[in-house]
Amino acid sequence: MSDLACRLINVSGTKSNAPRVWEPLRVPREAIAREVERLADESRPDDGRRAASIVHPQSQAPGLGFSPGVDVTINVLKPGESTVPIRRNSNQIEFCISGRGIVRAGQEVSHMERWDVCTIPSMQFYSHCNDGDELWIRLTYSNAPLLEKLGVHYLESASEAMKAVLVPRVADRRYTRQNAPDVQIGEAGARLRGYEFLTDIQVVDSKGLHWPWKDVSEYVSQSPGDDRRGIMLLYNPATGRRNGTTHSFFATISSAPAGSPPRPADRGHRHSSVAMNYHFEGSGKSIVDGKTIEWQAGDLLLSAPAWSEHAHFIGPDGARVLTVQDHPLHIGMESLIWQERMDGPILTLGSESGQTGYVGPRQAGA
DSSP states (O other), X not given: OOOOOOOOOOOTTOOOOOOOOOOOEEEOHHHHHHHXXXXXXXXXXXXXXXXXXXXXXXXXXXXXXXXXXXXXXXXXXXXXXXXXXXXXXXXXXXXXXXXXXEEEETTEEEEXXXXXXXXXXXXXXXXXXXXXXXXXXXXXXESHHHHHHHTOOXXXXXXXXXXSOOOOOOOOTTSSGGXXXXXXXXXXXXXXXXXXXXXXXXXXXXXOOEEOHHHHGGGBOXXXXXXXXXXXXXXXXXXXXXXXXXXXXXXXXXXXXXXXXXXXXXXXXXXXXXXXXXXXXXXXXXXXXXXXXXXXXXXXXEEEOTTOOEEEEEEEEEEEEEXXXXXXXXXXXXXXXXXXXXXXXXXXXXXXXXXXXXXXXXXXXX
């Protein structure tokens, strides 16, 4: 077999490319409803998963998704149906649009109802069961496209895992993280560590979590001037300082009651993390890089393609919105840049003092 030849590209003196930003994209509720109907009409797949991935027209394989590195999938289960347990090394956020059902992820069991959110951690077997009397419809967000782009997305069924031959681990207890070399080099903080630190990593318990809407709704604004917050983070303690809902994403719930004072028509903000909004109540508009997009309840919107200036404006009937961003992923990569005001500084969140004084996007605390 002949050796592959590399390419050598002269980049001396060249400037790095500007961010390549995708176009914003609205998926109307009617399109989602039609796909739900189609999925419900098809024969049950062998694994029980009736699903359709929403793919942006600028997305290219491998790693097709709704935004770079992120997919959004419409999932449908008929009453009494269940799915075959599987596991994969991507993590997931699920939002219940309608119906109800049970999510089993690892040792955790979540009884999902309309507008509930739950998470499915990486490499834990999970399954779904519709225990209601109507279609159970969910949106699922995952980092599978990023892993597919890297060529490392892994998936297996529970039956496949049971066939694997388990080899007893007979480790020499002299060679553990606790006993490995760990020495300081210089005075600035550099260290040398043994190989054990690469393979015997400190475990952070990651389990499936559930945020029932009936509980979450008590903490977001219900009427104008009620002094409740307009946006709240669904926080998973396993993510630590990255403030995620999973290790890849955060999810927030925004609530602007009908009759809320309209936001002034000012500039937006921008960040390197991508944002996707699902509007489950109300209506309004978003302005993304100067393009105005009207939306209503049931619409899904790629509302902030990475590094696009964007601003959202709520209509007189108010709105409730689920927002998912790959914010924790960027913090882990030290790539989360953020500009809250277009005439303000660009900050590297997590690596320097962050943006303070705001209780919501472009909303200063009173």
